[in-house]
Amino acid sequence: xxxxxxxxxxxxxxxxxxxxxxxxxxxxxxxxxxxxxxxxxxxxxxxxxxxxxxxxxxxxxxxxxxxxxxxxxxxxxxxxxxxxxxxxxxxxxxxxxxxxxxxxxxxxxxxxxxxxxxxxxxxxxxxxxxxxxxxxx
Amino acid sequence: xxxxxxxxxxxxxxxxxxxxxxxxxxxxxxxxxxxxxxxxxxxxxxxxxxxxxxxxxxxxxxxxxxxxxxxxxxxxxxxxxxxxxxxxxxxxxxxxxxxxxxxxxxxxxxxxxxxxxxxxxxxxxxxxxxxxxxxxxxxxxxxxxxxxxxxxxxxxxxxxxxxxxxxxxxxxxxxxxxxxxxxxxxxxxxxxxxxxxxxxxxxxxxxxxxxxxxxxxxxxxxxxxxxxxxxxxxxxxxxxxxxxxxxxxxxxxxxxxxxxxxxxxxxxxxxxxxxxxxxxxxxxxxxxxxxxxxxxxxxxxxxxxxxxxxxxxxxxxxxxxxxxxxxxxxxxxxxxxxxxxxxxxxxxxxxxxxxxxxxxxxxxxxxxxxxxxxxxxxxxxxxxxxxxxxxxxxx
Numbered sequence: 001x002x003x004x005x006x007x008x009x010x011x012x013x014x015x016x017x018x019x020x021x022x023x024x025x026x027x028x029x030x031x032x033x034x035x036x037x038x039x040x041x042x043x044x045x046x047x048x049x050x051x052x053x054x055x056x057x058x059x060x061x062x063x064x065x066x067x068x069x070x071x072x073x074x075x076x077x078x079x080x081x082x083x084x085x086x087x088x089x090x091x092x093x094x095x096x097x098x099x100x101x102x103x104x105x106x107x108x109x110x111x112x113x114x115x116x117x118x119x120x121x122x123x124x125x126x127x128x129x130x131x132x133x134x135x136x137x
Numbered sequence: 138x139x140x141x142x143x144x145x146x147x148x149x150x151x152x153x154x155x156x157x158x159x160x161x162x163x164x165x166x167x168x169x170x171x172x173x174x175x176x177x178x179x180x181x182x183x184x185x186x187x188x189x190x191x192x193x194x195x196x197x198x199x200x201x202x203x204x205x206x207x208x209x210x211x212x213x214x215x216x217x218x219x220x221x222x223x224x225x226x227x228x229x230x231x232x233x234x235x236x237x238x239x240x241x242x243x244x245x246x247x248x249x250x251x252x253x254x255x256x257x258x259x260x261x262x263x264x265x266x267x268x269x270x271x272x273x274x275x276x277x278x279x280x281x282x283x284x285x286x287x288x289x290x291x292x293x294x295x296x297x298x299x300x301x302x303x304x305x306x307x308x309x310x311x312x313x314x315x316x317x318x319x320x321x322x323x324x325x326x327x328x329x330x331x332x333x334x335x336x337x338x339x340x341x342x343x344x345x346x347x348x349x350x351x352x353x354x355x356x357x358x359x360x361x362x363x364x365x366x367x368x369x370x371x372x373x374x375x376x377x378x379x380x381x382x383x384x385x386x387x388x389x390x391x392x393x394x395x396x397x398x399x400x401x402x403x404x405x406x407x408x409x410x411x412x413x414x415x416x417x418x419x420x421x422x423x424x425x426x427x428x429x430x431x432x433x434x435x436x437x438x439x440x441x442x443x444x445x446x447x448x449x450x451x452x453x454x455x456x457x458x459x460x461x462x463x464x465x466x467x468x469x470x471x472x473x474x475x476x477x478x479x480x481x482x483x484x485x486x487x488x489x490x491x492x493x494x495x496x497x498x499x500x501x502x503x504x505x506x507x508x509x510x511x512x513x514x515x516x517x518x519x520x521x522x523x524x525x526x527x528x529x530x531x532x
Contacts, residue, residue: 023416025416030413058419058421075287112286
């Protein structure tokens with residue numbers, strides 16, 4: 001009986017859940033978001049955010065083929081809302097990745113925010129938008 | 138459905154879906170420790186114990202619900218420390234009954250009196266699952282914090298509290314089920330969990346002492362440790378005879394923890410978007426597949442880890458269980474290629490290289506220990522524990 005309980009539990013947890021994930025994907029591009037330190041941002045402190053962009057097969061997309069903007073929204077989002085903050089995206093060298101989109105963000109207070117990266121490409125990629133939800137203490 | 142009703146449903150599903158990965162993964166150790174406190178045999182009493190335990194937990198969620206600021210991280214840290222010390226005390230008490238434990242400079246009679254008094258006080262707390270649950274709900278937890286901040290967005294205290302109750306209710310099925318199941322395992326006098334009880338409680342107490350707000354995952358590393366010990370228990374059985382009887386629990390534990398770790402990673406890093414695996418950097422893709430292979434290799438051994446299977450499978454049972462050897466190798470490669478503190482973190486600092494090499498060497502040592510010739514080379518052959526037909530882990 002317990003076996004069925006556990007199988008059922010594992011099966012139901014395979015449903016999509018709507019909370020924070022590190023990897024966001026759209027239009028053939030995946031972005032792995034990182035917030036330093038350790039995905040645990042604090043309010044009113046400059047926080048480095050960077051997104052490692054890859055295409056299928058794990059090929060990295062260099063920043064110099066992209067034009068990107070980063071915006072910060074309050075959560076929950078409502079349709080037609082404006083970004084709380086906008087940041088220029090600059091090339092960041094993080095870990096052994098180089099030349100990846102990043103920004104130094106300052107969250108105004110504790111709460112939940114959504115980071116949004118919008119990029120257009122000078123190569124053959126369609127424009128894409130990737131988001132990441134985070135909780136700031 | 139009113140807007141309010143919809144919010145409750147989302148809060149409930151957040152708790153429900155997250156509980157299998159996050160809650161079981163991060164608080165599985167606490168659930169185990171609490172489960173070991175409950176030695177009553179009947180399933181009904183276990184349901185009552187874990188029911189009250191979890192009610193206490195979600196009651197504290199609701200109380201904190203809309204007043205996030207009131208229980209700051211300093212307080213939570215303190216409560217984690219208190220709970221950790223409580224678990225340490227209970228574990229120590231089980232492992233070292235009075236008479237075996239003596240402190241210098243204190244008169245033996247006074248020692249006994251204190252030992253009994255403290256013991257009774259701790260037992261009294263252990264018999265109050267509601268109180269334990271309240272403490273549990275206040276321990277730092279990144280996933281919980283996220284839910285509480287969402288509840289804050291509701292506006293007023295009452296709405297926030299109700300949302301947190303819905304969230305907590307969502308976590309009840311997974312937590313009560315795992316608690317009752319672990320309790321059943323732990324009260325079976327024939328099970329190794331029962332005999333390990335005190336030591337496990339101590340270990341969980343130590344882990345609780347170090348809790349913080351960050352979401353972290355120790356289940357993977359603990360799985361590796363269990364697997365390593367399961368593989369080296371026999372060769373080390375002359376030097377460390379107390380290890381061998383627990384070999385079965387260690388092996389099954391390694392599998393269970395690996396599965397928990399996999400679920401947590403699938404949930405937290407991928408959001409169940411399996412397609413995203415193909416977008417990982419090649420080194421991480423390799424790491425991912427090594428991890429999948431490791432779990433796959435452990436599965437046959439794990440599901441045949443009971444006496445009936447050992448009898449009916451004959452010599453095939455041993456071959457199935459020897460798959461644990463390549464499983465260790467795959468696990469080591471998985472960690473080194475995927476782990477952010479290792480080569481998978483892609484930093485060009487020296488530390489990840491040191492850690493990666495250290496891990497690979499440790500795993501190689503574990504496997505070499507199983508080979509008698511290695512002991513011969515070091516002239517330590519008399520300490521080598523060789524396999525015997527009787528087997529060391531019959532219960």
